[in-house]
Amino acid sequence: MSTKRSEALFAEARQLMPGGVNSPVRAFRSVGGTPRVLVEGKGAYVTDADDNRYIDLVGSWGPLIAGHAHPKVVSAITAAAQRGTTFGAPCPDEIELARRVIQAVPIAEKARFVSSGTEAVMTAVRLARGFTKRDRVVVFQGCYHGHSDALLVSGGSGIATLGLASTAGVTAGAVADTFILPLDDEEAVNRLFDEHGATLAAVLIEPIPANSGLLLQRQPFLELLRRRCTQHGALLIFDEVISGFRASRGGAGPRLGITPDIVTLGKIVGGGLPVGAVVASAKIMNTLAPDGPVYQAGTLSGNPLAMAAGVATLDLLDEAAYTRLEVMGARLQAGLEAQLAAKGVAGHVVRVGSILWLTFSAEAPRAAWSDAEAVARYAAFHAAMLAEGVYMAPSAYEVAFLSLSHGKAEVDAIIAAAGRALEAL
Ligand SMILES: Cc1ncc(COP(=O)(O)O)c(C=O)c1O
CATH class of the missing domain: 3.40.640.10 (Type I PLP-dependent aspartate aminotransferase-like (Major domain))
Structure with a gap:
């Protein structure tokens, strides 16, 4: 996967904006690697400046419940x-x-x-x-x-x-x-x-x-x-x-x-x-x-x-929409939990409807937490998922969001990618 264009654009961005960004977490500081400069979003997918396509689990940090460019x-x-x-x-x-x-x-x-x-x-x-x-x-x-x-x-x-x-x-x-x-x-x-x-x-x-x-x-x-x-x-x-x-x-x-x-x-x-x-x-x-x-x-x-x-x-958010988000959320949670178990990796998938959090901590916390090992594991997992074509939040503290445009095909592709990424960990 080439990231040459993203690297060049982000180098320019760093000259012009503090950290190259307009909101700090976008700079990938807590996971490392090059922030992808995104040029297009359609449904459940985003495309970067090098024409790499990813299944998007960030959804602009929550707003895009209908998916990109509905x-x-x-x-x-x-x-x-x-x-x-x-x-x-x-x-x-x-x-x-x-x-x-x-x-x-x-x-x-x-x-x-x-x-x-x-x-x-x-x-x-x-x-x-x-x-x-x-x-x-x-x-x-x-x-x-x-x-x-x-x-x-x-x-x-x-x-x-x-x-x-x-x-x-x-x-x-x-x-x-x-x-x-x-x-x-x-x-x-x-x-x-x-x-x-x-x-x-x-x-x-x-x-x-x-x-x-x-x-x-x-x-x-x-x-x-x-x-x-x-x-x-x-x-x-x-x-x-x-x-x-x-x-x-x-x-x-x-x-x-x-x-x-x-x-x-x-x-x-x-x-x-x-x-x-x-x-x-x-x-x-x-x-x-x-x-x-x-x-x-x-x-x-x-x-x-x-x-x-x-x-x-x-107007898109009727009862059927919430049922779909719940069904897809449950499918993704079950699939990720199965991959963690199959690969013998300690972790949890916490979920409410279409909000999911994959953490590599031994316990799912209920209060502010810090776990350097879990954070480091997430960084490695994040990089592996990007290479697999899944765009996750660039921080272990951030959740994933599903949208109405994530169907079974996308959810199952994320689960399969996670299996390979966990293997690589
Ligand atoms: C719970 C909560 N409150 C407030 C905010 C601030 O919203 P904004 O980033 O639109 O200013 C956020 C942003 O993520 C949030 O998650």
Whole structure:
């Protein structure tokens, strides 16, 4: 497999953009090798600059539940573009998308569209603070909520401590009101609420944490968060930027039977264009400007192209679509597990519907983890899968996504490729 064109283009990219990329994980630093410069995506496949074709398991990190360049999505975007790319004024498609989102997500009575998941969560936190008139928020180690300052925290030395900035450039002040707790730890949650419950604006969690592998939470843990938030008048925010319209049409909330106060969405809701959304009850949402005192705005918010892509994508997601994603997900999981067993390689395949995580750690973790050996194995596996024509996320901490365009042929080809890649390990 030649990667000459990708290498040349990426060398040029490195001269022009930090690390050659516009989002760090794309640089392949944690797996090594040359990032493939992708020039085309069709259905379940992507093609790189050297004309190598891969079965894609990244799906642009989640948005492409319909696969690449789905004809209905492309024609909706094309038609919208011909009518004008942006107005900075109300447009019909934002009403259509809001209607669909509100119908799908049980708690949603009103929606606000923004242009990324980061913005959605940043807005949700500001909204929760404005609504409760409290300052502090709680997040969990191992979850990711985008790159707004207040949420770029890492754990302090003790449990129930305030967080420390996890990156240069974030001031201590920016994270001074952010607590960070371990996932899957009821005692830590109870202790924090006992000590600080009356000061908490919100607890923010990915109900299906999918940014440090797939860290499936126990039901009692999530129920405890709901209970303690209700007791103390804090809002429970489910960050469903990944799980929204993925775990089910209504997201993780209905799947888990837990009702949050605010839900953030992104990825799928934009159908492959830049969109995020905040949804909640009318009472909470009316706290946002211009109805309420919490300011939020955006030049390209509710952009007609993005709204049209979202509408076209959501219209593909009927019950049959979720059944297909579940069936293909189960087939891929079973096939990968069989290959691990047959080759005698320690590992796990964790799955919710069409989200899968293959890890080479001895146990499937429920909380933030580190395992240098598992990470190194994933890097070798990743390179072997690329050589086999399967494009997996370039990090052991990232999950795989199936789309509606992955059929039996693609799933079985991935399983066979994994068998050969594991053999090579
Ligand atoms: C759960 C979650 N929240 C927020 C974000 C941030 O979204 P974006 O990258 O669109 O800003 C992500 C991105 O992967 C995410 O997975």
